[in-house]
Amino acid sequence: MNTTLAKTLHWEKQPDTLDFNLNDLVKSASSVIAPLGPITTFAARNPWVGLEGQTFEKTARWLKETCDVDIYPNDSVFQSARNRGQIHQEFLEKGIQQWLNSQSLELPHEEAERFCRTALLQTQPSSSVLEAPEIKSMARKLNRFTSQMTEKHSVKTYSQRLEQQGRGKAAHELNRHMIKWCKLFLNESQAVWSMPSREGGFYQAWQKLVRLDPALSRKIRKQLSELPEEADAALMEVLLELEIPFSEIQDYFEAHFLALPGWGGMMLWRSQQSMEESSLLYDYLAVRICLEWALVKPSLPLPEKRKDKVHLEPLIAVWAEWGNLPIDAWSQLSSTEIKARLTLAYRFDKILRNRIWLEAWEKTYEDQLKKMITSQQPAGAAENVKPALAQFVFCIDVRSELFRRKLETAGDFETFGTAGFFGLPIETCELGSNHTHNSLPVMFKPQYRVKEFSPDSKSYQQRHQAASSLGDTFKTMKHNLVSSMVLPEISGPWLSLQTLARSFVPRSAGRTFSKLYETWLHKPSTDLSLDHTDTLETDLPIGFSAKEKVHYVRQALKMMGLTDHFAPLVVICGHGSHSTNNPYSSALDCGACGGASSGFNARVLAALCNLPNVRKSLEKEGIMIPKDTVFAAAEHITTLDELRWLYVPELSEEAKESFLRVQAALPKVSEKANVERIVHLPNLGTHFKNPKAEAQRLSDDWSEVRPEWGLARNAAFIIGERRLTQDCNLGGRVFLNNYNWQKDKNGAILANIISGPATVAQWINLQYYASTVAPHYYGSGNKTTQTVTAGLGVMQGNASDLLTGLPWQSVMKSDKEAYHEPLRLLVVIQAPRDYVKRMLDHDHAFHQKVKNGWIRLASIDPEGHWESWS
Structure with missing residues (x-):
């Protein structure tokens, strides 16, 4: 074996150092891709989250040189x-x-x-x-x-270099094989037979099966079968064979990750979820590089790389x-x-x-936004302290801006904006389900579990289990060789009827099927496990202690800026979307809740706020919630612009009056919001008679590729009092987070908003940005030609990368016209200049994002002066 590389790295003298270095290099190289979770819990990801240490322009140049991607x-x-x-x-x-x-x-x-x-x-x-x-x-x-x-030379994989030289299609073949093996290893929901030896890890499972792969020649299979059984030893051996200089190893690893950033991103995400799979990313790289070595070995050694000169x-x-x-x-x-x-x-x-x-x-x-805000809000305007009839707390989501604007003009209603998980680091478990969901931003881990329960749940759980079993049985029969032949005879009449109904009368069919299902299930009234319970069934504690209840209510009220002047009725509004036959349905739900509705969190917070002991403790801290004030929970259905009640406890007389007024106003609010929102959807324009019926059709039609625009056209994040923007039509483009700097003397609230909600908003913004500017690489193509793969995500056809971003229909108005405007997020903070400077001095990560052009920053001081920091 050639020992040139071994001598360069001193591997012969320091074998222990090699393993450490390789693991470190793999981890460093993985910063060029972003973790990719399952599409069923789609959470927006900044595809360049690991590259923010360098400028946006420098990253653009590097990506263009390395993988010919324009950002x-x-x-x-x-x-x-x-x-x-x-x-x-x-x-x-x-x-x-x-x-x-x-x-x-x-x-x-x-x-x-x-x-x-x-x-x-x-x-x-x-x-x-x-x-x-x-x-x-x-x-x-x-x-x-x-x-x-002289042009900077970018490091390529060996297979890419061969293709550049016009010597075959090694890179294409390598990707084709890697896609096949990744699908086999990761497929847990759709495979009839799972991949053997999965428990030993990706590399070992692959190494035992690749010797039987008929798609490879006998010679290549023999070479791969002789590799070491351990991934680290195999990777070392192959790197020695390829004679890659130590100075280029990380670049070489990065090029491999960038070749299939979707499958690599899924492996990265899985490796972060549990210790059992912590080596999965290393295994992925070992499999890929071993395969490349076998494919390119006949062409080794490759010609010496030459530095490209500038063409004049x-x-x-x-x-x-x-x-x-x-x-x-x-x-x-x-x-x-x-x-x-x-x-x-x-x-x-x-x-x-x-x-x-x-x-x-x-x-x-920014200039247009500045003029709109400063012209509508005179400097030093007195705050309106007139008590509201009802107060609504919405998620910062840009789709809330339109609904809030319509709601505020419908009566004496006041609205607030805060992160949609409402500061609750919880894992949720709904009644009748064994499935739990992390209901908080993906950069955090849950600390508590909250379960939904009911004394009358036994019969409901039986019906729920029967429905689930029916679906599982259908799926099993579909994948079984014998039963799949008779399944059409059994299911044909019912499925044919459903197909005709959903195709020709989607709105009526969807409403009828949903009503029949809900009537049959007949879900009973439920409670939540808010009180701390010792249990061995989960690593997380169930419920909260008395002090924890007070802590999370206090924190939530301060974050939303609602610590005084409480209305008789305070409604905590989560939000979710509703669509049919849509793999990306979770992408339209709450971005702060990991691709789920935030209604559960809203209900938990409202219930905690109604607890007498919690209120008594808050009184000692100066947060006086009137006895007649009642907290309720609702869900904003963004596809329909509709508010649905989730939790309405016993109301006081004042709260009851407010509730009736709200109920009377909501239909008109929904109608006005639908009229303004729905005209922006293509092929609709103003040619519809009933906007509510049209919105219902879009959500129920299983052929509809665009039930709503989601968060397309998001452009700014405003941290300030609602009166700053209350008279502005922000066009559903702005995340609105309530903030009063006068109640934040030490800057802790602003720091939490920047590190939490603002970071989530930036990830959403860059996800939409990337899917617009590089749809072939960071998007997911046309919805109509997507294939749901392994229950994890989507591909185009049956052998593409696992697609990481949003579909074409989420960002494009037509084949030639973009709907989303790819602008980097503008964060606007209403606070004195020294508050903003203090935040930048303490939050080095955010300061770096501003400095390097990943996010933009402006501020409005108490006198109304606008200052741009980027």
Whole structure:
């Protein structure tokens, strides 16, 4: 065996260090992908969460070099935005000036400015121009000027390098095999037979079966069967064979992760869930690199990698087209002038121009938002202290903004915004279900379990179990070789009737089937396990202690800014969506609750707030909840813009009056919200008579690919008092989080909002952004051609990467027109400047995001002055 790499790494002298280094390198390399959980509990993920230590522009350049992925919007998106008046020329000019001022170019400023301004508005020269003989001739004459402009070489996998050299399709074959093995190993819900030896881990299960794989040649199968049985030993051996320099190993691992970021992301997520699978990511990389070694071995050694030199033809061509510099004029220029012009054209490249376009678009939006808010809210306006008839606490979700606006104009109602999990770190278990769900943001772990129970639950559980068993039996028969042949005869009549009904009268069919199911189940009234109970059935405590109840209620009230002036009725509103035949249904639920409705959390918080002992303890801390104030829980159904009651306890006389007023107002609120929201859906426009019926049809129609827009077009996160934006139509684009800096002297509340809700909002924002600008890589393609795979996620066809992002229909209005506007999230904080600075000084992670361009920041001081921090 060749020992060149071993000597380089001193592996022969330090075998223990090798294992440590490789594990460390695998972990570091995995930062280029994001963990990907199952689609049934879809939670928005920032695909670049591990790359925020470098600038957005630098990441864009690296991704373009490494896997040819553009993460800036394309020219058509920018031009469309400019035509709509969303990119102002003044901000493009400022972007040019700021960049030129940061450069040292031995070139007249006016000439450089003119070149950049023209370049921004033009497309790249055509290939026919670049191939012109005179340009090629001039490029040869100026070749000596490329020494200072050498292209950075990106590390590729060996199979990718072979394909680049035109020597077969090794990278395609490697991906095809990896997809097959990942599906086999991870498939737990749809496989008839599970993969043997799974308990030993991915590598060992693969190593025992790959020797039988008919898709590989006998020679390759023999080579793979002779590999060590342990993943770490096999990976070491193959790296030695491939002779990869130590300095390039992490880059090499990163290239492998980026080749299939979906399947790699799923392995990463699984490795983080339990100690039993903590080595899964290492196993994945060992399998992939061992397979690559076997596939490329006949072609080894590969030719030495060469550093790519800059091609001068495009630089000369753009000066001819954008700088009014004829090709023959280069001969009359001095060496200093030639170098300056080539340097300017080289630096002012496509990625930089796209950065200026995007920043101008973002600054235009910020300017429009600033004018809207400051014109509606005079500085120093007195706070309205008139007691409200009812108060509603909504999730910060952008879809709440529209409903809140309509609700506030329907009566003496006040609304608040806070994170949809309401600060409760719980795992939920609904009545009749053995399934639990982490009902909190995915960056946190649950600390308690809350169960739904009822004294009359036995018969309900039997009916629920019967329904579940029927579904499981149908699934088992469908996957069984013999029973699948007779299943159509048994199920045909019923399924045919259901198909016809759901196809031709989806709204009526959906409503009828749901009503029949609910009537048959007849769920009894239930209680929640709020009191702490010692149990051995779970690692988590069930319920809360007395002190914990007070703590979480106090925390929730302070976070939502509701510590005084309580209305007779306070409604905690969770939210969820309703759609049919939609693998992405959980993506439309609460992002703060891990892809589930936040109604359960709303009910838990409302029940805790009604406890007399909790209120008595809060009184000692100055939070006086009137005796007649009652907390209730409801759920905002975003597909229908409807508020459904989940928990209404016994009401006081004052609360009862408020409840009746709310009940009377809600139908009109729902109707107005539907009218405003539904016109933005394509192919509808204003051609419908009954907006509520149309919304119902969209949610029940199993052929509908777009039941609602979800959080598309989200653009800003405002942390401040509601009166700041109450008179503004924010177009359902803004996350609204209540905050009063005067009640946050030490800045703890602001710090929690930034680290929690603002981070969740940023992940949502970048998920939509990535799915729009790079749908083929970070999105999930067309819904109509997706295949639900292994119960985990979706693929396009039967052999693609596990798709990580949102479908085309969630971000695009048509094949050529984007609906979502890919802007990085703007966070606006209403607080004195020193509050914002203190937060940035203490929260280094958030400060880094702002500095590196992953998020934007602005603030409004008590006098109403707007300041941009990014």
